[in-house]
Amino acid sequence: MKFLTFYFILFSCCFVGYAQHSGISGRITSKGNPLENITVKLIGLNKSTKSDRAGFYEFNNLLKGAVEIQFSGVSFQSKSIKANLQNDSLSLNIELVDLESNLNDIIITGVNRATELKKSPVPIAVLTKKSMDQNVNTNLIEAIVKGVPGVTAVTTGPNVSKPFIRGLGYNRVLTLYDGLRQEGQQWGDEHGIEVDEYGINRVEVVKGPASLTYGSDALAGVINMIPYTPNFESGKLRGDFTSNYQSNNGTFGTSLGLAYINHDWKYTLRATGKAAHNYSNKIDGLVYGTAFREYNLSASARVDKSWGFSKTAITYYNNLMEIPDGSRDSLTRKFTRQVLDEGDDIKNRPIVSVNDLSSYSINPLHQHIQHYRFYNTSQFKFENSDLNLLIGGQQSVRREYNHPTIPVQAGLYVVLNTFNYDVKYNLADFSGIESTIGINGMYQANRSKAATDFPIPDYDLFDIGVFYYAKKSFGKIDLTGGIRMDRRNINWNNFYVGTDSQTGFGKKSDEHDQAADLQFPAFNKNYYGLSGSLGLTYNISEKLLIKANIARGYRAPNITEIGSNGLDPGAHIVYLGNRTFKPEFNLQEDVGIIAYLEDADISMEIFNNNIQNYIYQSRLTDENGNPVVVVPGNLTYQYQQSKARLYGTELAVNLHPSSIKWLTFNNSFAYVVGLNKNEELLRLHGRDAEYLPFIPPLQIRSELKVTAQKSIGFLEKPYFKVDAVVFADQNKFYALDDTETFTRGYTLFNAGLGSTLKSKSGKNILDIFVQVDNIFNVAYQSHLNRLKYFEYYQSTPNGRSGIYNMGRNMSFKIVVPF
The missing domain is CATH 2.60.40.10 (Immunoglobulins)
Known part of the structure; x- marks a missing residue:
């Protein structure tokens, strides 16, 4: 007992x-x-x-x-x-440490597990919504350009910006929305990114080949745009209302976002609208054909459980955007409009009225872009490993209206359907090695509808790639590397184009039409790519580290490069492709050093990029050197392929003195040179063919910012900043056949202020941002502005050729949380 x-x-x-x-x-x-x-x-x-x-x-x-x-x-x-x-x-x-100045920031893009930024040898930059809100942005890509050294954009007016990373763009930069690759006919100059800028909470940019994880089209890098995920107590409904006005083109932008959490479930909903009339500068006045109207809707539902999470989301993008062509009266330099199809004489078009120039109405010659996205991303956790799945469907509908006599008739009408799949399995650690295996790709089908112009054929594309990625730490050294194999098939059947007897315009036809022409002969080809990377980070100390990475990237030719044969109405360009093109391969070396000091963050990156089979556009000329005109009033470009080399450096020095906590002084420097290594062209044309097209000039950005460390009345830590952006002359350009011309350098000064307004109880009432870009209304042309080449005359009365960039622009933005 x-x-x-x-x-x-x-x-x-x-x-x-x-x-x-x-x-x-x-x-x-x-x-x-x-x-x-x-x-x-x-x-x-x-x-x-x-x-x-x-x-x-x-x-x-x-x-x-x-x-x-x-x-x-x-x-x-x-x-x-x-x-x-x-x-x-x-x-x-x-x-806790501020996100913007912390090197241990958790990043996802470009790697397969959550990784500390300082441990990744791949050059990666992170941009927060707070940073984007403090600048004037006409679109999301412009916000990224202002915030990340080494990123630029080819623009066609204020609403179309195509990202370039270190001198490479178009299909070489892979854009992602919440990890899902963006597919929306991005091959064209005037084709922007179909994303709601107000719905993006964070942007991550990989600078350099990222083919290892994503396959083709990540030759230059990756931009991942990450939407907001709610993170607050259960049972609450939160939201924000954003309103933005910009003075130059009268932009009105409003966005309403809602978020609700019910235990394990998180829900979001956002609706956005934007409208603008034509933008202006002191040389051209109001630039006809640059107005736009944009609408966005998005919703998501996410459940978090002990087994992992699953998120389902849907987005809708709708944009009406005018098509500029730059036609003008030869003496007054006032813009004119096309009113005829047959018999149109560029030199005798009527002048656009003042009311039409300042109207928010969209003129008959415009684009209508719609983009639908539906996807699910899930993670399943096991004891020592996890499985990540992403599947998504997208539809891009693009209409370009270029017939003034029949405004409802689309010149271009294409529908692109894409199914994406991505499976990654993070294996259990073995001997300190973290590794991932994966398979991803897409199926794509493009179909032309009731149009009159057919620059590309109806094609099918199937893409698949498998990879292995691993990383391991040895004391102060972090090693990463992996290998990938890709296969892409592109095929289409014979594509015939005939003539509509009633309108006289072109129409899609078939082989039974005796009068039809075979515009795109049948094509079927497989492209294979082997890519990989190896990199290390040496942590000399917690505050000083050195990075080095070498990567081989791969990109299959896109549809316009191999198959185009016709007019793209929105670009005013006739594209001619080459069916014999080979895939592009590049080998890029990156070396960087980062110092995270008490009073400063200092980083320097140097890169060298050699590309095999580089594809680029060049104006087509005859044997006498005269431009070839296939469609009157439109340029003709033919794609070329050769070796190329790009090299350059980026330097950032951000000062934040610990003894003067209210002051920050951020500076960045970016420089890239693009060399055309086509020996035959160099022998025949010398310096005119020495450089690559679309290479940005040397760029320096400096920002001085003063932030109050305490509240001033109802203002919570108000700030004031001034910044200057210096663009050097660009005399290293592709001059053959006048494809590009010299661009003079310029300096832009900007200023801004902002604060959070609080009530007496300490509750946030609203955030307010006031910003002025181009304070001194400088007249300038960016080297990457396509409108620079929209000119019909050899000489002009004022000596100015082409269209200039936006003049002074003041922005007022408020964000009301609730």
């Missing part, structure tokens, strides 16, 4: 000890200041809370044992802590 009593008491004590509860509490700060509304989550226990105004948080009634606590908040680096709860409550104070 004594032994039974002893064991009963012992068992009872053990049971009581096991069932005993504990707690966690603490204070969250940043630079000594308490942080409010920081989310504190107990991983795997479905428990979360928010810090109060004093930065205090607390959990009670927790069982003993190991627990992982995650701290996260907008504009701050997330932090995870593992702890072991005992009988006593745990006191845990946390210091």
Whole structure:
């Protein structure tokens, strides 16, 4: 009996000890200041809370044992802590670091597991919504250009910007929306990115070949645009209302976003509208054909469970955008409009009225772009590994109207359907090696509808690639590398074009029409690519590190490069492709050094990029050197292929003196040279063929910013900034057949201020941003502005050729959270 009593008491004590509860509490700060509304989550226990105004948080009634606590908040680096709860409550104070100045920022793009930014040898830049809000942006790509050195854009007016990374663009830059590759006829000059700029919370940019993870079309790099994911307490409805006005082209932009959390489920909804009339500059006045009207809708639902998560989302993009052609009166330089199809004389078109120039109505010659996206991304967690799945469908509908006598008749009408798939399995660690295997690709079908012009055939594309990626740390050295194999098939049947007897325009026809011409003979070809990378990061110390990476990229020729044979009405260009083109391969070496000091962040990156089978556009001329005109009033370009080399450097020096916390001075320098290595062209044409087209000039950006460290009345830490952007002369251009011309350098000065307005109770009322770009209304032409070449006369009365970029522009933006 004594032994039974002893064991009963012992068992009872053990049971009581096991069932005993504990707690966690603490204070969250940043630079000594308490942080409010920081989310504190107990991983795997479905428990979360928010810090109060004093930065205090607390959990009670927790069982003993190991627990992982995650701290996260907008504009701050997330932090995870593992702890072991005992009988006593745990006191845990946390210091968070600003996202913009932290080298340990967690990134996803370009790698296959969450990785600290400083550990990745691949050059990666992160841009937050806070940074984007503090600039004047006419579209999302422009915001990225202003925030990331080495990224530029080829533009066609204010609403079309195609990203370039280190001198490479078009299909060489892969754009992603929430990890899903963006497919929307991005081969054209005037084809922008179909994404709602107000719905993007974060942008990650990989500079350099990323074919290892994504396959073809990531030769130059990747831009991943990540939408907002709600992270607050359950049962709450949150949202924001954004309104933006820009003075130059009268842009009105409004966006309403809603987010709701119900236990494990998170829901978002956003609606956006934008409208603008023609933009202006002091040389051209209002530039006819640059107005636009854009609408966006998006919604998502995400569930988080112990097994992982699953998110389903849908987006809709609708854009009406005018088509500029640059035609003018030869003496007054006023813009004129096309009113005839047959018998049109560019020199005798009527002048556009003042009312039409300033109208928000979209003129008959315009583009109508619609983009639908539906996708699901999921993660399934296992004991020591996880499986990530992404599947999505997209439809891009593009109509370009270029017939003034029959305005409802589309010149171009194409529908592109794409199915994307991506499967990645993160294996369990083995001997300290983190590895991933994956398979991804897409199926695509493009079909022309009731149009009159057919620059590309109806084609089918199937893409598949498999890869292996691994990383391992050896003390201060982090190694990463992998290999990938791709196969892409592109095929189409015979494509015939005839003539509509009623309108006289072209029409899609078939082989049974005796009068039809075979515009695109049947084609079927497979393209294969082997790519890979190897890189290391040497952490000399926590504050100083060196990176080196070598990568081989691959890109199959796109549809216009191999199959085009006709007019793209929106571009005013007749494209001629080459069916014999080979895939592009590049070998790029990157070396970088980063110093994260008390008073400054300093980074320098140097790259060298050699490309085999580089494809580029060149104007077509006859044997006498005269431009070939296939369609009157439109340029003719033929694609070429040769060796190429690009090299350059990027330098960033961001000063934030610890003794003067209210002052920051950020500076960046970017320079790239693109060399055409076609020996025959160089022998025949010398310097005219020495360089590649679309290479940005040397660029320097400097920003001086003053931020109050305390509230001033109802203004929470207001800021004021001034910045200057210097673009050097671009005398290294592709001059053969006048494809490009010299571009004079210029300097733009900008200024801005902003703050958060708070109520007496300390609640955020709204964020306000005021910004002026091009303060001195400088007349300039960007070297990457396609409108620079929209000119019909050899000489002009004012000595100015082509169309100039936007003049002074003032922006007023408010963001109202609720």
